[in-house]
Amino acid sequence: MLDSNFIDYVKIFFRSGKGGKGSAHFHRAKGLPQGGPDGGDGGKGGDIRLRGNAQLWTLLHLKYRKHVHAQDGDPGGSALCTGASGKNEVIEVPLGTIAKDEETGKVLFEITKDGEEKVLLKGGRGGLGNTHFKTATKQAPTYAQPGEDSIEGWKILELKVLADVGLVGFPNAGKSTLLSVMSAAKPKIANYPFTTLVPNLGMVEYRDYRSFVMADIPGIIEGAHEGKGLGHRFLKHIERNALLLFLIPADSKDIKAEYKILLNELKAFNPELLQKERVIAITKCDMMDDELMGLMKKDLKSMKPLFISAVAGLNLQELKDTLWEKIKHGKEEWS
Numbered sequence: 220m221l222d223s224n225f226i227d228y229v230k231i232f233f234r235s236g237k238g239g240k241g242s243a244h245f246h247r248a249k250g251l252p253q254g255g256p257d258g259g260d261g262g263k264g265g266d267i268r269l270r271g272n273a274q275l276w277t278l279l280h281l282k283y284r285k286h287v288h289a290q291d292g293d294p295g296g297s298a299l300c301t302g303a304s305g306k307n308e309v310i311e312v313p314l315g316t317i318a319k320d321e322e323t324g325k326v327l328f329e330i331t332k333d334g335e336e337k338v339l340l341k342g343g344r345g346g347l348g349n350t351h352f353k354t355a356t357k358q359a360p361t362y363a364q365p366g367e368d369s370i371e372g373w374k375i376l377e378l379k380v381l382a383d384v385g386l387v388g389f390p391n392a393g394k395s396t397l398l399s400v401m402s403a404a405k406p407k408i409a410n411y412p413f414t415t416l417v418p419n420l421g422m423v424e425y426r427d428y429r430s431f432v433m434a435d436i437p438g439i440i441e442g443a444h445e446g447k448g449l450g451h452r453f454l455k456h457i458e459r460n461a462l463l464l465f466l467i468p469a470d471s472k473d474i475k476a477e478y479k480i481l482l483n484e485l486k487a488f489n490p491e492l493l494q495k496e497r498v499i500a501i502t503k504c505d506m507m508d509d510e511l512m513g514l515m516k517k518d519l520k521s522m523k524p525l526f527i528s529a530v531a532g533l534n535l536q537e538l539k540d541t542l543w544e545k546i547k548h549g550k551e552e553w554s
């Protein structure tokens with residue numbers, strides 16, 4: 220894949236901690252040569268856990284971690300001392316991370332909230348000390364339980380970008396420019412197709428300190444669903460966006476045809492993408508004079524687009540209002 224910092228897939232060998240073994244100790248004290256069993260339980264082995272962290276955007280920090288082992292539990296001690304539990308190994312992941320079993324491909328769970336913690340591999344239980352095995356007929360058990368074994372295996376962590384708004388458009392449509400003026404993100408912008416090679420996310424501030432996340436993905440071209448261009452690899456990221464914002468430049472040869480191609484590509488990739496709420500914006504409207512704008516508005520009436528310009532700041536507040544209006548229902552449902 221392209222040399223980039225956007226890592227959305229890692230494969231790691233995880234092993235949870237083994238449970239500590241129970242102790243088979245007997246109480247010994249001066250004048251009490253035949254004390255009873257006092258072997259403590261073994262400590263629990265550490266879990267392997269994943270925890271959501273809203274400050275992370277990629278899995279880059281895990282790129283070079285091929286093996287992750289949690290600590291084993293300590294064995295039980297004398298005088299009923301329980302062994303110390305092994306430390307849990309908590310892996311921080313961005314929201315939208317899915318954990319899969321490498322062998323079966325089965326999705327184990329998904330992390331969607333900040334601070335959400337889930338156990339990937341459970342640490343072994345500590346073994347019971349010999350005190351537990353004392354019975355009326357067996358006062359001096361020499362048996363103590365071994366700790367439960369660790370669990371290990373290759374797991375896949377995969378990230379699907381979780382954004383409220385996904386930008387959809389041909390290369391050069393002005394997606395990155397829009398993201399750069401609406402958020403603090405600074406994506407690369409240039410006058411050639413496929414400037415954006417990996418998704419960029421930006422937080423868009425809205426009125427009264429509310430905000431939403433916008434994702435800029437590489438441009439989509441005809442045939443993207445068959446792997447043409449770069450769109451294919453990234454289309455999966457907009458599967459998660461609540462709302463799709465289609466961007467078509469005012470200087471497109473045929474705006475309606477361009478819109479249709481975009482819709483077809485999404486549909487061929489995953490028909491459910493067409494179920495999502497959509498907003499259409501015609502970009503680069505600063506390039507139009509009033510007369511041309513008038514004609515265009517008439518011609519595109521059925522599409523109900525917004526006419527914007529990222530460069531001239533035209534109708535950007537209206538765009539935010541429209542997006543927010545549609546997003547907020549979803550947000551209310553989540554909270």
Ligand SMILES: Nc1nc2c(ncn2[C@@H]2O[C@H](COP(=O)(O)OP(=O)(O)OP(=O)(O)O)[C@@H](O)[C@H]2O)c(=O)[nH]1
Binds near residue numbers: 390502528
């Ligand atoms: N006049 C004008 N030009 C714009 C506007 N927005 C973007 N552009 C120009 O259009 C070109 C492409 O802009 P980008 O934002 O890189 O387009 P993109 O959709 O991200 O393109 P890819 O990353 O290649 O898919 C750049 O030369 C921008 O300066 C606008 O509102 N008005």
Ligand SMILES: [Mg+2]
Binds near residue numbers: 394396407
């Ligand atoms: Mg771009």
